[in-house]
Amino acid sequence: MTHQSGDVARHLADVTGTRAQDWFPVFKARYGMLEAFAALAATGTERAVVTQFLTCATAVDPILVAGMTPTYAEVSPATLSLDPDALELGSDTAAVVIQHTFGIVDQSAARRLAESARSVGALVCEDSAHCVGRMAIWPDGTPLADVSFHSFGAEKMLPTKFGGAVWVSPAMADRELRAAIVDRLLALKNPSPRLALAARTYRYQLAVLNRLPRGLSRRLRALLTATSVLAPPVAPAEREGRLAHAPVAASDWVAHGMASAMLTLPRVESGRARAVAAYVEELGDRVEVPAGITAGQPLVRFPFLAPPDVDADAVVARLREQGVVAGDWYRPGLYPGAVDPEVYGYRPGDNAQPVTEDVIARLVNLPTNVEPERARQIARQALAVIDSCRVGRA
Numbered sequence: 001m002t003h004q005s006g007d008v009a010r011h012l013a014d015v016t017g018t019r020a021q022d023w024f025p026v027f028k029a030r031y032g033m034l035e036a037f038a039a040l041a042a043t044g045t046e047r048a049v050v051t052q053f054l055t056c057a058t059a060v061d062p063i064l065v066a067g068m069t070p071t072y073a074e075v076s077p078a079t080l081s082l083d084p085d086a087l088e089l090g091s092d093t094a095a096v097v098i099q100h101t102f103g104i105v106d107q108s109a110a111r112r113l114a115e116s117a118r119s120v121g122a123l124v125c126e127d128s129a130h131c132v133g134r135m136a137i138w139p140d141g142t143p144l145a146d147v148s149f150h151s152f153g154a155e156k157m158l159p160t161k162f163g164g165a166v167w168v169s170p171a172m173a174d175r176e177l178r179a180a181i182v183d184r185l186l187a188l189k190n191p192s193p194r195l196a197l198a199a200r201t202y203r204y205q206l207a208v209l210n211r212l213p214r215g216l217s218r219r220l221r222a223l224l225t226a227t228s229v230l231a232p233p234v235a236p237a238e239r240e241g242r243l244a245h246a247p248v249a250a251s252d253w254v255a256h257g258m259a260s261a262m263l264t265l266p267r268v269e270s271g272r273a274r275a276v277a278a279y280v281e282e283l284g285d286r287v288e289v290p291a292g293i294t295a296g297q298p299l300v301r302f303p304f305l306a307p308p309d310v311d312a313d314a315v316v317a318r319l320r321e322q323g324v325v326a327g328d329w330y331r332p333g334l335y336p337g338a339v340d341p342e343v344y345g346y347r348p349g350d351n352a353q354p355v356t357e358d359v360i361a362r363l364v365n366l367p368t369n370v371e372p373e374r375a376r377q378i379a380r381q382a383l384a385v386i387d388s389c390r391v392g393r394a
């Protein structure tokens with residue numbers, strides 16, 4: 001591990017109360033996920049990885065690329081994560097992914113999910129992509145996951161745009177599997193010079209693309225992506241059940257960015273937590289806010305469910321017209337949408353997960369990288385927009 005990657009590991013160990021030697025920085029979290037699932041595929045015979053459809057395509061691509069089978073279970077509207085009461089695990093379950101969606105960490109739900117997974121001998125995977133450096137823990141303070149994935153990617157907690165890290169529990173019961181995961185993570189190669197350059201120049205490329213007329217920008221973006229000059233957050237292949245590149249470690253430049261950004265994490269988190277508290281106060285009893293959101297949580301975005309008689313896409317569009325960076329993450333599921341959901345083992349519309357589909361239809365998110373006063377103003381704008389979007393109104 002390079003000097004820079006060692007710094008990242010130390011920072012992550014400090015904020016989580018874990019050991020630096022159990023952290024492995026990677027170029028993007030998805031590559032760390034791939035290594036964990038590939039090790040699982042190689043050492044076991046079970047194939048099902050239980051996860052949720054309310055997620056990013058890049059969280060499921062590694063499962064497919066590793067030769068495992070994504071299996072979708074219902075989410076809870078309270079946590080936007082797997083519902084422990086609806087979880088059915090079979091003899092083929094190899095792993096369960098506990099995703100802290102938007103950074104909502106519900107300790108008691110996570111513990112129940114981990115207990116269910118362990119009861120069938122499945123690997124407990126934690127997806128902390130939205131909340132780098134935060135993990136679900138047992139009452140004694142030890143992390144409950146076997147493997148925990150953290151992202152420094154675009155639109156996550158920190159402004160790094162690239163980078164990820166995997167924590168591998170030193171207490172993992174299956175020692176052979178643990179060794180296989182660690183060996184694979186340590187053997188990761190550095191990104192090619194072209195990919196390393198794409199990461200270094202990403203910010204400048206975006207600045208140029210964002211200034212061009214939309215049609216031209218879209219065409220140029222596609223060309224730059226096809227020629228590997230641009231490394232977008234979600235590449236076309238990553239909407240088709242594949243990954244854009246072979247798995248790679250963090251380049252020195254990416255690791256250096258991660259280590260520097262970790263120094264700002266406490267400040268970033270407290271700013272976001274203040275915005276969340278303001279949203280909870282303004283929206284908590286006016287719209288459906290996931291109950292797992294407690295005021296002190298530093299969420300990457302603030303989610304709420306639009307009322308059933310309101311078109312959530314219209315809410316997002318009208319807020320954007322008003323200059324609010326409202327988001328439609330996870331509509332469609334496997335965001336920003338699979339070219340063919342059946343490749344991912346999902347048949348939308350067959351009503352297999354009615355709760356998840358209802359959440360996806362109604363989910364809206366608001367920015368948390370704003371001052372509390374601005375959050376209050378955005379919340380009031382959101383309420384007014386919801387009112388104006390009620391079915392039957394113009």
Ligand SMILES: Cc1ncc(COP(=O)(O)O)c(C=O)c1O
Pocket residue numbers: 028029030031055056058059099127129130150151152153154163164
């Ligand atoms: C829930 C979730 N898991 C995993 C990932 C993958 O993270 P990375 O972009 O670092 O590969 C993402 C990325 O958007 C995500 O939203």
